[in-house]
Amino acid sequence: MITVVGMGAGEPPADAVGADAALVVGGRRHLDAVRLPRGAERVVLGALAPALDTVAEYVAAGRPVTVLASGDPGFFGIVRALAERFGPERLDVRPGVPSVAAAFARAGLPWDDAVVASAHGRDLRTAVNVCRAHPKVAVLTGPGAGPAELGAALGGDERVLVVATALGSARERVERVTPAEAAGRDWGAAVSVVLCLDEARALGPVRTIAGARPGTTGRVRTVPVGPDVPVGPVRGAAPDGWAGWALDETDFAHRDSMITKFEVRALALARLGPRPGDLVWDVGAGSGSVAVECARLGAAVDAVEKTPDGVERIRANAAAHGVDVRVVHGTAPGALSDLEDPDAVFVGGGGRELPAIVAACARRTRRAVVVALAALDRVPAARRALLDAGLECDGVLLQSSRLAPLPGDVTRLAAANPVFLLWGVRPHSRTEGVAP
Numbered sequence: 001m002i003t004v005v006g007m008g009a010g011e012p013p014a015d016a017v018g019a020d021a022a023l024v025v026g027g028r029r030h031l032d033a034v035r036l037p038r039g040a041e042r043v044v045l046g047a048l049a050p051a052l053d054t055v056a057e058y059v060a061a062g063r064p065v066t067v068l069a070s071g072d073p074g075f076f077g078i079v080r081a082l083a084e085r086f087g088p089e090r091l092d093v094r095p096g097v098p099s100v101a102a103a104f105a106r107a108g109l110p111w112d113d114a115v116v117a118s119a120h121g122r123d124l125r126t127a128v129n130v131c132r133a134h135p136k137v138a139v140l141t142g143p144g145a146g147p148a149e150l151g152a153a154l155g156g157d158e159r160v161l162v163v164a165t166a167l168g169s170a171r172e173r174v175e176r177v178t179p180a181e182a183a184g185r186d187w188g189a190a191v192s193v194v195l196c197l198d199e200a201r202a203l204g205p206v207r208t209i210a211g212a213r214p215g216t217t218g219r220v221r222t223v224p225v226g227p228d229v230p231v232g233p234v235r236g237a238a239p240d241g242w243a244g245w246a247l248d249e250t251d252f253a254h255r256d257s258m259i260t261k262f263e264v265r266a267l268a269l270a271r272l273g274p275r276p277g278d279l280v281w282d283v284g285a286g287s288g289s290v291a292v293e294c295a296r297l298g299a300a301v302d303a304v305e306k307t308p309d310g311v312e313r314i315r316a317n318a319a320a321h322g323v324d325v326r327v328v329h330g331t332a333p334g335a336l337s338d339l340e341d342p343d344a345v346f347v348g349g350g351g352r353e354l355p356a357i358v359a360a361c362a363r364r365t366r367r368a369v370v371v372a373l374a375a376l377d378r379v380p381a382a383r384r385a386l387l388d389a390g391l392e393c394d395g396v397l398l399q400s401s402r403l404a405p406l407p408g409d410v411t412r413l414a415a416a417n418p419v420f421l422l423w424g425v426r427p428h429s430r431t432e433g434v435a436p
Contacts, residue, residue: 001092002055002065002082006073007033008096009168017066023058025051026068034068048078052085059086071098076118076140099192100138103164106174107195113204114138114195115212115276119145125340126277128153132300133276133324134212135201139194147194151182154196157326162195163187198324212276212298245269245293252317254287255309260348263400264372264419265290271370271423272344274299281342283332283357284349288314288325294346295323302339306331333360347371347382355381362389367429373420382422391424 005016007030016034017024024036025043036042043051058065072095073079079093104111115134117127120142127139131154139150147163161182165173171190182194246266249259260268268290274280276298282291283304291303291314303314303325311329318325328335333356345361347354347369354373361369362385369391371382379395386393397420401413 002059002067002086002090004067004069004073004079004082004091004093006069006071006094006096008071009102020064021066022063023055023065025055030068048081052081059090071096099167102167103138103162103193103195106164107162109202112207112210113212124149124153129277129279129300131159131196132157133295133298135198137196139196141191141194146191147182147187148185150194151179154179158198160197160199162197164192166190167192245297247293252287252289253313259287260289260372261416264398264421265293267421268346268370268372269293271368272346274344278343279340281345281361283345283347283361285314286310286348288317290346290348291325292317292321292323295325296321301325302328304328304330304332304335332357336360341366343367345369354378355385358382358385359389362386362391362424365426367426369424371422374417379420386422386424391426393422393424395420395422
């Protein structure tokens with residue numbers, strides 16, 4: 001039997017290690033904090049594979065093993081590796097208080113509506129994008145992915161970071177800082193967890209299901225890539241909860257029906273595949289309908305728009321739908337140069353610059369580029385730009401007819417303008433799993 005003990009905030013339990021344990025495995029600070037049985041072998045966790053091999057030897061010999069871990073070892077912890085190697089039936093898991101729960105308790109906040117992202121031994125960009133897209137996030141930190149790196153990546157985003165250090169010890173410290181303040185400090189190695197909060201939304205409504213819920217009230221900020229544009233009035237009200245996707249055009253403010261129609265948007269979203277941890281660009285965003293939909297599905301979004309009224313309209317639509325969208329006022333492809341590389345890109349405008357815009361997006365995307373075109377003449381150049389960047393290209397011509405009423409209580413079919421939808425997919429992305 002393998003006993004897995006979670007060392008929660010505070011002093012370790014007196015019986016953390018049983019008297020019969022023949023092998024005790026854990027981090028150095030965990031091993032130093034408990035009394036080991038006489039004659040027990042001690043293994044300091046470093047590389048996981050050699051430690052598991054040692055555990056396997058003791059398990060094969062029928063000798064008891066104790067593994068010490070932080071907080072709840074079943075929450076982004078060692079229980080997964082142990083269960084995969086030895087089977088859940090061999091584990092006796094005794095969880096402690098997880099650092100995430102302790103940090104939210106210190107902050108005086110509930111966390112049933114929080115998103116938790118691990119940057120420990122993982123790519124920090126996923127946690128950064130989750131922090132941008134959601135109002136309440138806990139980030140499990142690690143070497144090279146601590147408060148300073150997180151703060152630097154968030155830049156000027158309107159967030160507060162709550163940095164919890166050495167939770168439960170005499171050295172415990174909980175500090176509230178801006179991302180810029182976090183980026184300018186050396187935090188050491190004792191940070192337990194970082195909370196990233198939009199304080200205006202830190203107290204959400206009563207929940208029945210834990211986790212993030214799309215469609216709650218949000219704020220938008222503008223990145224000044226061009227001249228400053230004043231914020232216009234918000235049209236409409238945030239919907240009550242999440243009402244699906246490929247929303248009707250009437251759910252967005254737009255100019256003279258210049259908006260990606262919901263039939264096109266539905267297929268575009270399917271090919272973009274926005275998900276929590278992703279960064280999506282909406283280039284030539286117009287009304288921002290695609291940007292808003294991607295944000296409602298949990299992705300971080302940069303919406304690039306060259307017209308001042310378009311920038312204002314995107315802000316209004318994002319606020320009305322309760323999502324965070326970073327609006328970039330500028331002209332592509334030049335306005336793309338200072339943005340972080342995206343996971344997926346939607347190109348909905350571009351005019352004569354379309355081939356250059358598609359090429360720039362295709363070079364930098366990690367997964368896919370989707371292009372909507374009304375002009376037949378521009379399809380070959382856009383397709384060539386996708387192929388030249390090494391993407392696998394496919395596409396369709398979408399022609400839809402909607403039901404429309406006629407006098408006499410009868411119905412006709414009203415044809416919408418046909419739209420070409422091209423998409424390029426980076427080959428290796430087809431075999432990748434969900435973002436870590």
